Amino acid sequence: MRRNSSLGDYIFEVFNYVVMALLLIVTLFPFWNQALISLSSREHLYSLGTLWYPKSFNFDSYIAIFHYDAIWRGYWNTIVRTVLGTALSILFTALTAYPLAKSKLPINKPITFFILFTMLFSGGLIPSYLLIKGLGLMNSIWALILPGLIGPVNVFIIRNYFRSLPVELEESAVIDGASHLKIFFRISLPLSAPILATVALWVGVAHWQAWYDVFLYITDTKKWVLQSVIRRILIENRPQDLLGAATQVFGETNAVDPRQMEAAVVMISILPMLFIYPFLQRYFVTGLVHGAVKG
Amino acid sequence: MATKSFKNYLPLFFMLIPGIIYFVLFCYVPMLGIVIAFKDYHLMEGIADSPWVGMKYFNQLFSDPYFYTVLKNTLLISLMKLFFGFPMPILFAVLLNEIRLAKFKRFVQTASYLPHFISWIALAGILESILSLDGTVNSIFAFIGLDPIMFLSEPGYFRAVLVISDIWKEFGWGAIIYFAAIAGVDNSLHEAAAIDGATRLQRIRYITLPGIAFMVVIMLILSMANILNAGFDQIFNLYNSAVMEVSDIVDTYMYRVGIQQVQYSLSTALGIFKSVVALVLIVVTNRLAKKLDSDYSTLW
Numbered sequence A: 001m002r003r004n005s006s007l008g009d010y011i012f013e014v015f016n017y018v019v020m021a022l023l024l025i026v027t028l029f030p031f032w033n034q035a036l037i038s039l040s041s042r043e044h045l046y047s048l049g050t051l052w053y054p055k056s057f058n059f060d061s062y063i064a065i066f067h068y069d070a071i072w073r074g075y076w077n078t079i080v081r082t083v084l085g086t087a088l089s090i091l092f093t094a095l096t097a098y099p100l101a102k103s104k105l106p107i108n109k110p111i112t113f114f115i116l117f118t119m120l121f122s123g124g125l126i127p128s129y130l131l132i133k134g135l136g137l138m139n140s141i142w143a144l145i146l147p148g149l150i151g152p153v154n155v156f157i158i159r160n161y162f163r164s165l166p167v168e169l170e171e172s173a174v175i176d177g178a179s180h181l182k183i184f185f186r187i188s189l190p191l192s193a194p195i196l197a198t199v200a201l202w203v204g205v206a207h208w209q210a211w212y213d214v215f216l217y218i219t220d221t222k223k224w225v226l227q228s229v230i231r232r233i234l235i236e237n238r239p240q241d242l243l244g245a246a247t248q249v250f251g252e253t254n255a256v257d258p259r260q261m262e263a264a265v266v267m268i269s270i271l272p273m274l275f276i277y278p279f280l281q282r283y284f285v286t287g288l289v290h291g292a293v294k295g
Numbered sequence B: 001m002a003t004k005s006f007k008n009y010l011p012l013f014f015m016l017i018p019g020i021i022y023f024v025l026f027c028y029v030p031m032l033g034i035v036i037a038f039k040d041y042h043l044m045e046g047i048a049d050s051p052w053v054g055m056k057y058f059n060q061l062f063s064d065p066y067f068y069t070v071l072k073n074t075l076l077i078s079l080m081k082l083f084f085g086f087p088m089p090i091l092f093a094v095l096l097n098e099i100r101l102a103k104f105k106r107f108v109q110t111a112s113y114l115p116h117f118i119s120w121i122a123l124a125g126i127l128e129s130i131l132s133l134d135g136t137v138n139s140i141f142a143f144i145g146l147d148p149i150m151f152l153s154e155p156g157y158f159r160a161v162l163v164i165s166d167i168w169k170e171f172g173w174g175a176i177i178y179f180a181a182i183a184g185v186d187n188s189l190h191e192a193a194a195i196d197g198a199t200r201l202q203r204i205r206y207i208t209l210p211g212i213a214f215m216v217v218i219m220l221i222l223s224m225a226n227i228l229n230a231g232f233d234q235i236f237n238l239y240n241s242a243v244m245e246v247s248d249i250v251d252t253y254m255y256r257v258g259i260q261q262v263q264y265s266l267s268t269a270l271g272i273f274k275s276v277v278a279l280v281l282i283v284v285t286n287r288l289a290k291k292l293d294s295d296y297s298t299l300w
Helices: A007-039 A060-066 A071-100 A106-119 A125-134 A151-163 A167-175 A180-191 A193-209 A212-217 A225-233 A240-250 A258-294 B001-036 B056-063 B067-087 B089-096 B104-118 B118-130 B137-141 B155-176 B176-183 B187-194 B198-225 B231-240 B241-247 B248-259 B266-293
Strands: none
Touching: A007 A258, A007 B089, A007 B104, A007 B118, A007 B198, A060 A240, A060 A258, A060 B001, A071 A106, A071 A151, A071 A180, A071 A193, A071 B001, A106 A151, A106 B001, A106 B155, A106 B266, A125 A193, A125 A212, A125 B001, A125 B248, A151 A193, A151 B266, A167 A180, A180 B001, A193 A258, A212 A225, A212 B248, A225 A258, A225 B118, A225 B266, A240 A258, A258 B104, A258 B118, A258 B231, B001 B056, B001 B231, B001 B266, B056 B266, B067 B089, B067 B155, B067 B241, B067 B248, B089 B104, B089 B155, B089 B176, B089 B198, B104 B155, B118 B231, B155 B176, B155 B231, B155 B241, B176 B198, B187 B198, B198 B266, B248 B266
């Protein structure tokens, strides 16, 4: 390859590395910047150098957050809704996809259209809101899990995957007298692990980031998820509780700069994702391609 | 024969029941709920007993000049995001594909996904910190002698902040589909071109770009279907009264009218408007995509 490099190629190469390096900096800088703000000691907080490299270290804001129960309760609530919501979603989405994968099923076409139509038209915000209210689900975790339980796109993606499985396995299971439910749990689900993992990750990330449903349906702040807790601090600008926790820990008011505290809250909320996503991206990538091309 | 096959399929019907209940309850019941828009909905009377008022709320909605402000904001922000944001993943994928250092390439690609995994709430916090008066950007401005700018509360800058931050969040993630398309381009074409002495730019121009052109067109068509989704999560967490005039979109307006001001009927009318436009757009764009590629099994 190298021997064909002309001067033009060389210039392009250099230009390309520079552009990519700049892009990398632009992408990562905001996170680096937040980390520095959250870790600097107060006197360095507003000096220009602090933007780029740490001048000093100070963990006060993290110590204060460590003593702020709402964040950890929020974490717990987020984990519960993510795990429970994702598990139930996958189970019921795959359960719906399984019969639809049998093209001979007599009502296949009408049911497919019945599901498809929900992608084309929706009742919108208010009817859904009144439904949740009417079902008595306000302040219940089910208000966060049930409304999005089965994604129509996911049904079709999993259905397509089921269809691509070798029929011989299922046929021999039928001869052995296995029921459809047994085939579903023992053969279809295990063989479809790659696509189920991908869909689970999409659903899981959506649950992890969700806040609007909590905002609408959960008034009891003890049941808030992490996003809701940090929204109150960052967006509604009501960090008083958190600053109160800091005052208690350090025994004086204004022990920690609010701006520093907010940066630490951001860091605490994104750290798990920061460490997890590079290992999961394989599933995201294959799934996204699979879904976009075949969905 | 018929009864036998029915018996065979019976377990499959049973497996469908939870799914059918779900879609009826959480999708079709709310669809019926749109009758609220044609009624004077009173909390006490419930939907069935509230009096019919015909098109009253649609007339009210469409005769309110603010509706057109909201519609204009939605379309403008959406189209700006599309116009500036759509080419970015393509450009990024094509350029990154030319990087030979595998480790660097992999690192840049992984890093570019990162913002996609961060919620708009955390990102709004970061943006406020970076763009505030004593934030990073204004510190740099002060250092080089520029006047500070209140990016998040000045109408002249706010839409640009929305567009740029959205591009920043999604360009890496959006590039995945193009990485896949580029990987699908026949490598022997590149080898043959290299032997014939084609430069890198020529190979991009005559091999890579034509190889992904199809995917580009499909993605462009499909993104048109989302034109009324200007980015609720982003705007709702970033806007404030100072910039509402330029950033209030259909979804934020629907929330404030419906949930905050408890005007259920009016908000539902707005929801129907949005759903109907979306329906038309999805049908048209999918027809278009299908026309271009008979293999493309979009929605039907």
